[in-house]
Amino acid sequence: MILTVTPNPSLDRTYEVPSLDRGEVIRATGERMDPGGKGVNVSRAVSAAGQRTVAILPLGGAPGALVADLLDAQGIEVAPVPIAGATRSNIALAESDGVLTKINAPGPELSVEEQELLLETVRVQSRDADWIACCGSLPRGLAPEWYAELVARAHAAGARIALDTSGPALLAALRERPDVVKPNAEELAEAVGRPLSTVGDAVKAAEELRERGARAVLASLGADGQLLVNDAGAWFGSAQVAAVRSNVGAGDSSLAGFLIAGGSGPKALASAVAHGAAAVQLPGSVMPTPSDLDPAAVTVTAEVPVDRVLKEPVS
Numbered sequence: 298m299i300l301t302v303t304p305n306p307s308l309d310r311t312y313e314v315p316s317l318d319r320g321e322v323i324r325a326t327g328e329r330m331d332p333g334g335k336g337v338n339v340s341r342a343v344s345a346a347g348q349r350t351v352a353i354l355p356l357g358g359a360p361g362a363l364v365a366d367l368l369d370a371q372g373i374e375v376a377p378v379p380i381a382g383a384t385r386s387n388i389a390l391a392e393s394d395g396v397l398t399k400i401n402a403p404g405p406e407l408s409v410e411e412q413e414l415l416l417e418t419v420r421v422q423s424r425d426a427d428w429i430a431c432c433g434s435l436p437r438g439l440a441p442e443w444y445a446e447l448v449a450r451a452h453a454a455g456a457r458i459a460l461d462t463s464g465p466a467l468l469a470a471l472r473e474r475p476d477v478v479k480p481n482a483e484e485l486a487e488a489v490g491r492p493l494s495t496v497g498d499a500v501k502a503a504e505e506l507r508e509r510g511a512r513a514v515l516a517s518l519g520a521d522g523q524l525l526v527n528d529a530g531a532w533f534g535s536a537q538v539a540a541v542r543s544n545v546g547a548g549d550s551s552l553a554g555f556l557i558a559g560g561s562g563p564k565a566l567a568s569a570v571a572h573g574a575a576a577v578q579l580p581g582s583v584m585p586t587p588s589d590l591d592p593a594a595v596t597v598t599a600e601v602p603v604d605r606v607l608k609e610p611v612s
């Protein structure tokens with residue numbers, strides 16, 4: 298079973314607009330609502346793959362009730378933590394030329410009691426978890442060390458941890474040796490405090506995260522592909538993608554692909570790449586089902602193209 302923890306979930310609202318004109322009233326040509334937050338998306342992708350998952354998330358207010366309804370409609374098992382504040386709504390503005398602008402709200406503040414209940418819910422649910430995926434930003438009230446605490450507790454209970462977060466929360470958690478961390482290129486560059494211009498720069502940054510405690514690093518490099526670095530070596534994976542529709546949730550789909558394929562080694566990387574490539578070709582944060590995957594379009598190699606210049610370098 299893959300357990301996911303999303304401390305700061307969201308009601309994701311996507312508006313399709315012809316173009317973004319600042320200061321103008323913009324009439325949307327389409328809109329959709331998805332239950333969101335990175336761990337929630339991982340659960341949606343795991344469930345779409347036919348594997349068991351439970352999503353732990355604080356839920357409150359009308360947006361929280363909507364998120365619960367949407368997850369229920371998708372058949373996702375949820376362990377909700379009721380909170381007094383209202384779950385945030387995150388907005389995505391998708392322009393017709395494919396450019397997407399996202400506005401992520403800070404989310405509600407969790408009281409000390411709610412934080413405790415969240416940790417207790419993780420403890421109870423983690424009993425039959427093979428993996429616990431801890432994903433996304435922390436809501437107000439949770440200290441940057443919160444994920445570190447969660448990793449320590451989960452390891453003590455014998456579970457493996459996949460962590461997808463950024464900034465101080467990522468850095469603080471490294472010392473507890475998460476089994477895999479999943480930064481994107483920006484998060485990787487931020488973590489090591491230097492720009493990334495080549496695939497080799499990303500390999501060096503991933504090695505540095507391993508030196509600081511991560512057992513494995515699964516880094517998504519956007520259109521360039523994905524990198525897996527662990528104690529056995531480094532692999533690079535990429536896929537042919539016909540047309541990108543939305544990259545919202547693509548990293549979450551990748552992490553789900555990685556975990557459902559065992560969570561280590563090149564086969565899991567190939568599954569991560571296939572899931573990420575399928576997700577970007579679907580609208581909003583729709584997660585792929587097995588029929589959306591095209592494993593034949595995926596290449597994974599141990600000959601990492603270290604000199605390759607990134608299409609989307611991080612300065």
Ligand SMILES: O=P(O)(O)OC[C@@]1(O)O[C@H](CO)[C@@H](O)[C@@H]1O
Nearest residue numbers: 307333334335387401433434546
């Ligand atoms: O603010 P965070 O927690 O970093 O990210 C939240 C979020 O952008 O991540 C998901 C896509 O990965 C969306 O469903 C959601 O809106």
